[in-house]
Structures are given as C-alpha cells and as structure tokens.
Amino acid sequence: MNAAPLWGADAPTALIVAAPERMSGNVRAIEASGARLVGQVTPEAADGRIARQIALDLILFDATGLAPETATDTAVTLAGWAAERDCRIVATLTPDAIDAVASPLLTTAATLLCGATPAEEAAALLAALPQPAARLHDATWEREAERLRLLNEEVARLAEVLSQLAAERPESVRDRSHGFRADVPAEPDPDPRTVRATIRARRLRDQYFTGALFADPAWDMLLDLYAARLERRRVSVSSLCIAAALPPTTALRWIGTMHDANLFGREPDPTDKRRAHITLTQRAADAMRGYFAAAAKAGLVAA
Incomplete structure (x- = not known):
C-alpha cells in the first residue's frame, strides 16, 4: 500500500536503478515507502537519466544479477552524483558483489543491504528518506x-x-x-x-x-x-x-x-x-x- 499521504504533495522523489527483471519488486518497495517514483532505469542508462534529473531525494540501486564491472561502474556513477547533490542511496546487493558495490559507495553515507529481508529494506528506505514534520506511528522505522x-x-x-x-x-x-x-x-x-x-x-x-x-x-x-x-x-x-x-x-x-x-x-x-x-x-x-x-x-x- 502506498504511504504517500504521509508526505502529501511534498513526497520525496526516488529513482530506481536495476536490471529489468528486478524492477517490479523495487517499484513496490518505493511505493510502500511513500516516495514518489520519478523513473526506473537500467544501469547502462543510469548516467544519462540522472544527468537530466534536477532534484532527487533517493536512489534505490539494486545490484543483484549485475556483472561485477557493470555493478562497479554504476556504483561509481551514483557515488559521484550523490557527492554533488543532496541525495541518499540505498543499495541492495548479494555477497559476491560486496567489493564491487560497497567500495565506491563507502564515502557517500549510502545504506548497503546484503541479503536483506523485505522488512529490513522497508526500514532502510524509510530511514533514508527525508522525514515529514509529523508522521504516523511506524514501529519498524522507529526500531531501525x-x-x-x-x-x-x-x-x-x-x-x-x-x-x-x-x-x-x-x-x-x-x-x-x-x-x-x-x-x-x-x-x-x-x-x-x-x-x-x-x-x-x-x-x-x-x-x-x-x-x-x-x-x-x-x-x-x-x-x-x-x-x-x-x-x-x-x-x-x-x-x-x-x-x-x-x-x-x-x-x-x-x-x-x-x-x-x-x-x-x-x-x-x-x-x-x-x-x-x-x-x-x-x-x-x-x-x-x-x-x-x-x-x-x-x-x-x-x-
């Protein structure tokens, strides 16, 4: 269920970077967080798409299934963009992609999730998004x-x-x-x-x-x-x-x-x-x- 009413018209914006077969699950995660999805792109198209984005609150980067070189190149691109803009990154990855993804993102204060459960991913997204002045009680977010x-x-x-x-x-x-x-x-x-x-x-x-x-x-x-x-x-x-x-x-x-x-x-x-x-x-x-x-x-x- 989309939680956008928590923010109303000022819902934070989010972009998904993932392989095509991973898009649907990430879209549901963004919708559940209450953020406003402004785009979904593959890693190969991420650089050009982000360059056209004026403002962005969150990038959800799913490195699952990517080749190590692609995962690293994408992480470097996202790290450079986040360093120039006020934007948070949540990255989901598998154990074999830790070195490819974590190293470039270490200096960006990115949230790195490896083998995370849906509840852990939801908590990470909520913690990464700018919070409204008043929000409904959310026990999962508070625990995280x-x-x-x-x-x-x-x-x-x-x-x-x-x-x-x-x-x-x-x-x-x-x-x-x-x-x-x-x-x-x-x-x-x-x-x-x-x-x-x-x-x-x-x-x-x-x-x-x-x-x-x-x-x-x-x-x-x-x-x-x-x-x-x-x-x-x-x-x-x-x-x-x-x-x-x-x-x-x-x-x-x-x-x-x-x-x-x-x-x-x-x-x-x-x-x-x-x-x-x-x-x-x-x-x-x-x-x-x-x-x-x-x-x-x-x-x-x-x-």
Missing part, C-alpha cells in the same frame, strides 16, 4: 532508527576511547579540540603475531559460547585492519565483513559508521582504480599502537 542511533553512539564512544589512548601521555601535547595526538607515538608497533594471537583468542570463545554473547564488531574490525597494516596486507570490504563475524548488512553498516568516525579510510586498488581497500586512518593506527604498548607494559600481551 533506534538501532542506528545506538550504533553511532557506540562507535563515537569507541573513537573517544582510542583517541584518549593515543592522546593522554605525559610526554605528549594534547589537542583538546580534537582529542588525539598531533605527533606519532614513540612506542614501536607490536609484532603482528601478537595482534593475530589476540584475534585468535577472541575467536576461541566461539567454540564454547555463542558468538552473540560477545559481539564487538568495531573492535574485531580494528584488530583485523591493524594486523593487516603491520603485515603490509590489503583488506577488501568483503574480507572485513567476514572478520566482523556479522551478517553482511550489519557489517557494512559498521564499516560505514567507522568510516564516518574517521577510524577507517579507503585506499585505491592499484590494479583496479574503480575499487578500494579498507585501511586504518593514521589516527586509529596510532591509537591501536598505543593500546598494544600499554597492554604489553601491563603484561597482558607479549611485548
């Missing part, structure tokens, strides 16, 4: 909004803790306006085997307890990226999702939030400029170095 709020608060808390580890040292000069050190910590990096041992110890718990009891995806991702940095190894978006031990949609949301918190960065793939790898920012790397140095001094990890 609350979950996003809690996730953002947790990442902000983690960022603050890591910043303090790198900032609060007697020999350093603290920049209180930013909460982290301007100079590089004096401690050397730990042996990457120490970081890997920490990761193995965390995974060992899963053999004895259900993993949901100890879910800490932000820390799992930081550990994996720090170990990879020490090993001079690149990390793709899909492999980082695996390291988080979470459903892909949830892992992608964490990656986006950590990127927005200036803890994760993007590094272009030297062999494919359309793709990128995930890295720690210098701020996060300094904080991780400080953490392992402090843990070693306390005898909690190998020096």
Whole structure:
C-alpha cells in the first residue's frame, strides 16, 4: 500500500536503478515507502537519466544479477552524483558483489543491504528518506532508527576511547579540540603475531559460547585492519565483513559508521582504480599502537 499521504504533495522523489527483471519488486518497495517514483532505469542508462534529473531525494540501486564491472561502474556513477547533490542511496546487493558495490559507495553515507529481508529494506528506505514534520506511528522505522542511533553512539564512544589512548601521555601535547595526538607515538608497533594471537583468542570463545554473547564488531574490525597494516596486507570490504563475524548488512553498516568516525579510510586498488581497500586512518593506527604498548607494559600481551 502506498504511504504517500504521509508526505502529501511534498513526497520525496526516488529513482530506481536495476536490471529489468528486478524492477517490479523495487517499484513496490518505493511505493510502500511513500516516495514518489520519478523513473526506473537500467544501469547502462543510469548516467544519462540522472544527468537530466534536477532534484532527487533517493536512489534505490539494486545490484543483484549485475556483472561485477557493470555493478562497479554504476556504483561509481551514483557515488559521484550523490557527492554533488543532496541525495541518499540505498543499495541492495548479494555477497559476491560486496567489493564491487560497497567500495565506491563507502564515502557517500549510502545504506548497503546484503541479503536483506523485505522488512529490513522497508526500514532502510524509510530511514533514508527525508522525514515529514509529523508522521504516523511506524514501529519498524522507529526500531531501525533506534538501532542506528545506538550504533553511532557506540562507535563515537569507541573513537573517544582510542583517541584518549593515543592522546593522554605525559610526554605528549594534547589537542583538546580534537582529542588525539598531533605527533606519532614513540612506542614501536607490536609484532603482528601478537595482534593475530589476540584475534585468535577472541575467536576461541566461539567454540564454547555463542558468538552473540560477545559481539564487538568495531573492535574485531580494528584488530583485523591493524594486523593487516603491520603485515603490509590489503583488506577488501568483503574480507572485513567476514572478520566482523556479522551478517553482511550489519557489517557494512559498521564499516560505514567507522568510516564516518574517521577510524577507517579507503585506499585505491592499484590494479583496479574503480575499487578500494579498507585501511586504518593514521589516527586509529596510532591509537591501536598505543593500546598494544600499554597492554604489553601491563603484561597482558607479549611485548
């Protein structure tokens, strides 16, 4: 059922970019969200169609069934357009398309859904659309909004803790306006085997307890990226999702939030400029170095 009366004549506008066989399901999703559908185009026609669009609130990009090259090229096009306009992107994809689609869209604050249920997609669309001043009670949207709020608060808390580890040292000069050190910590990096041992110890718990009891995806991702940095190894978006031990949609949301918190960065793939790898920012790397140095001094990890 179309929920357009929630907005009335000012319903937000939406464009669908998808393969022809995927159009009908996406049209129903847009109609249910209450947005006003202004067009449906295939990935090949997306660039020209978007160029003619004066204003747009939402792009629903369905990468399901697309060839990797087509999915990446389309994601790059949409990311560039969203960067220039005040427009949100919701992208649905399959696990094998995570690297092709997620990398270009990471800097756009896009909502990335992988294997999402219809209810999750509906909640994502509602959260992405500009909300009217007053709307009917929607329990699904409220639950999703609350979950996003809690996730953002947790990442902000983690960022603050890591910043303090790198900032609060007697020999350093603290920049209180930013909460982290301007100079590089004096401690050397730990042996990457120490970081890997920490990761193995965390995974060992899963053999004895259900993993949901100890879910800490932000820390799992930081550990994996720090170990990879020490090993001079690149990390793709899909492999980082695996390291988080979470459903892909949830892992992608964490990656986006950590990127927005200036803890994760993007590094272009030297062999494919359309793709990128995930890295720690210098701020996060300094904080991780400080953490392992402090843990070693306390005898909690190998020096």
